Amino acid sequence: MVLPLLMAGGPAARAAAEPLWRTVEQPLGLKLLVVVVGLVLIAWELWWFLGRHGGGVAARVGEQGLQGITITVDGGYAPARIKAMAGRPLRLSFHRIDPSGCVAQVIFPDFHKTLDLPMNATTSLELPPTEPGIYPFHCGMNMVRGVLELE
Ligand SMILES: [Cu+2]
Incomplete structure (x- = not known):
């Protein structure tokens, strides 16, 4: 008979003879x-x-003692660690070039501030003179993070 012979040499028979992996x-x-x-x-x-990531980038002191720094928002905050002097007003300017909705907001929990960041624009947040400390900030989902260091 032809059929049983074909079956004996078919794929099923070969699979049984060889292990699945070795x-x-x-x-x-x-x-x-x-x-x-x-x-x-x-x-x-x-x-x-x-x-x-490094020791952070210091904000520049401008007119009337107002400190300022521009943070590029592109997959993260650059710089992500910002140093500034405590007890002096500070302007943080976020320039968003990342289309991801993830970074459409930046939140400063310690200051109870939420900032909407439109695409391809610079949005500023002015903070009053503040006590020395470490103030983290993050995106709306707390995935992208940065730190503001006042000393
Ligand atoms: Cu996010």
Whole structure:
């Protein structure tokens, strides 16, 4: 009979004969390389999301002691760490070039301020003279973050 013979040599029979996967032994050096690259990527990711990116950028002092700095909003805040003097008014100008709705708002929880940031525009927030401290700010979803450092 022809039919049983065809079935015996068909795909089902072959699949039964071969395992679905097999272990390919790799050299120890390659295993170590994969582990090291993985750890480096984890460290980089932690630094990217949680690290302090540099010492921050200081606001410039303009006329009548008003400090000012422009922050570019593009996937994040640049600079994300702003340094300014406490006890003096400060103007933060956010220039948004990122179309993502994620960054359409910036929130300063400590000052109870929420700022809408229109696309391709600069929106300013003026803060009164404030006590020294670390004042975080973030986008509407608390995903993009920055820090205002007054000292
Ligand atoms: Cu967001």
